[in-house]
Amino acid sequence: MSRDGASGLRHGWTTGACATAATTAAYTALLTGDFPDPVTIDLPGGRHPSFALSREGLDEGGAWAGVVKDAGDDPDVTHGALVSVRVTHGEPGGGVVFRAGEGVGTVTKPGLPLAVGEPAINPMPRQFMREHVAAVAQRHGGSGDVVVEVSIEDGAELARRTWNPRLGILGGLSVLGTTGVVVPYSCSSWIDSIRRGIDVARAAGHEHVAGCTGSTSERTVQELHGLPEDALLDMGDFAGAVLKYLRRHPVPRLTVAGGIGKLAKLADGHLDLHSGRSQVSFDSLAARVAAAGGSPRLVEGVRGANTALDALRQCQAAGLPLGDLVAAGARETALGVLLGAPVAVDVVVIDRAGTIVGRA
Template sequence: MDAERKDETGKTLRRGWTTGTCAAAAAKAACLALTGHGFPDLVEVTLPGGQRPGFSLALEERGEGFARAGIIKDAGDDPDVTHGALVVSTLRAGPAGAGIRFFAGKGVGMVTRPGLPIPPGEPAINPVPRQMIAAAIREVAGEAADIDVEISIPGGAALAEKTLNPRLGIVGGLSVLGTTGIVIPFSCSAWIHSIWRGIDVARAEGLTHVAGSTGMTTEKAVQAHHALPETALLDMGDFVGGMLKYLRKHPVAKVTVAGGVAKMTKLAQGMLDVHSKRGLADLDALAAVAEEAGASAPLTSAIRTANTVAQAFALAESEGLDLGNRMAARAWQTAAAALGSEAIALEILIFDRAGKLVGEAPFTPSDHASSLPLGERKRRT
C-alpha cells in the first residue's frame, strides 16, 4: 500500500473506492439475490491487491428474471466527479455458454473510437473492473456462470460532460474505471489515465502531432495556432511529466506543450508537475533570467517583487524585453529531458491570459536537449 496522504494541515486524507469496485460489489449482491440467497446486509468484494472491503446497499430490487443492487460511491477525500454517485448493477441469466456479458445502462458510456482499452461498440467498462465484476459473480454462481451484467449510473451522462470522455469518443455517460479498486486522494490517477487514453486514441487515428495544454485558454490558442483536430488535443492540466513519460513509450512524431506564463515558468524551472501545491514559480530566478537578457536594474528588482508571474511578464514586455522565448527555451529543456526521444520533435508554446503567443521554442528532436540554446530564439512568423 502507498503511504498515507495528508493535507496541508497534516490531516490524514481518507481513501475511497473506484466505480469498478462499487460495480463489482453491487454485481455480487445482485447475483446473490438472483440465485435465491437474498440481498446481503453487507457485501464484500476482492480487490486486485487482495483486500476485501465491505459495502452496504443503497438499492435493492428483485423482479421477474432480474436482480438489481446499487452502492453509493465514496471517493474518500478525493475531489472525484463521481463521488456520491449511485452505481447500479442489474443481473439477468444469459444464454447458455455465453459466459459473463457486459452492457451499458443509463449513465454509462459506449466506446466509439479505437485506441482505448475497450474496443468500439463496447460499453465503457474497463478491463480491471470487468475482471473484478466477473470474479465477484463467479464467487457466487460458479466458474461456468452465464450472466448478463448491466452497469448504470443515474445522472452519469451529465457528470460525463465534466470529464474527458466526450473527447475520447466515449458517448452517453461515464466510464467504469479502476486498476487497484482504491481511490487515493489527490493522486489524480483518473485524470492522468485520461491523458494516456487521449494519446492512445490519437495514435489509433494515425495522428502525428498532439498538443498538451494546461487549460482551456491555451488549448483554444494552440488549436488555432496549428489548426489541430480535437482528438489531437490533450487536457494535460498540471501533469506535464505524466503526459511526456507516456509519450516516450508511445511516441508520435510531434508534441506541443502549451501553457500560460506561470505554469510554463515553473516548467522552465524544472517542475514537471506544475500544480500550485507542488510549489510556486521562483521570481528571483525569473529576475535573474531577465537580468541576463539585459533588463535594467529597476526592471530586475520589479520582477523580483512582482505579485504574479503574469505581472512580471507584463513588466518585461513594457521595457521591450523578450522574456517569453527565453523561458520557453528553458521549459523545452525540462520537457525534453522527460521525453528524450530522437523520434519525437518537441515544441513549447507560452500564451498569456488572452491567448496571445508570448513565447516559443520551436520543434526540435527531444534527444537534443543539450543543443538547444537557453537564450533568445526567433519566433516563427
C-alpha cells in the same frame, strides 16, 4: 473508510469497486433469493470493503442492486452517484457478458483498451466482476454464465464534465479503477485520461498533439494550428504525465501551451505544475533576464515581482522577451524528459487573455 497516513484524508472507492459490489449482491440474490447487505468484496492489497445497498430488486428475469459511490475526500465527479447493476442468466458457456445500461458510455473510437462498440467498463473492473461472479457461482451452485448490465444515475450528464466525449466514449461515464481504491487528490483518473487521449490520437493517425494547461491555452493552440478536438490533451498541471507517456508512445509533434506562471515552473524542471506542489521561482526568472542582457534595475524588478505575469509586463515594457525565454526553458525541460524520443516540441506561452507572449 481508511485515511491516508500523511494527509489524513479519507480514501474512497472507484466506480469499478461499486459495480463489483452491486454485481456480487445481485448475482447472489439471483441464485438464492436473498441480497447480502452489506455486501463484502475482495480487492487487491488485502482490502475487503463492505458496501450498503441503496436499492435492490428481484423479478423473474433477473436481480439488481445499487451502491452509492463514496469517493472519500477526493473531489471526484462521480462522488455520490448511484452505481447499479442488473444481473440476468446468460447463454450456457457464455461466461460474463457486459452491457452498458443508462449512464454508462459506449466506445466509438479506436485506441482505448476496449474494442469499438464495447461498453466503457475498463479491463480491471471487468476482471473484478468476473472473479466475484465465479466466487458467487461456486458458493451457490450457479453456472457463472450471466449478463451484467451496469448503470450510473445521471451518468450522461456527469460525463460532460469528463474527458469521455473527446475520447469517443459516448452516452455516459466509464467504469474505472485499477485497485478499487480512490486515493484523495492522486489525480490518477486525470493522468489515465491523458494517456488514453494520446492513445486515441495515435489511433486516429494524428501526427500533432497539444498538451494545454487550461481552456484558454487550448483555444489559442487550436486557432494557431487548426488541430482537431481529439488531438488536444487536457494536460492541466500534469506536464510530466504527457511527456513520459509520449516518451514510450511517441507522436511526431507536440505543442505545449500554457500561461507564463505554469510554464515558468516547467522551465525550472517541475513536471507537476499545481500551485500546491511547485512554485514560480522569481530568482530563476531574474537569472534568465540577466542572462539575456536585462538591466540591473529590470533584474531586481523581476526578482521582486508579485506574479509571473507582473514579471512579464515589466520585461515587455523594457523590450525584453521573457515569454520567449520561459518558452525556451520549458522546451528544454520537455526534451530532457522525452530522452530522445522522436517527438518535435514547440512551446506556446500565453497571457490571461490568450494572447501569445512567447514561443520556442
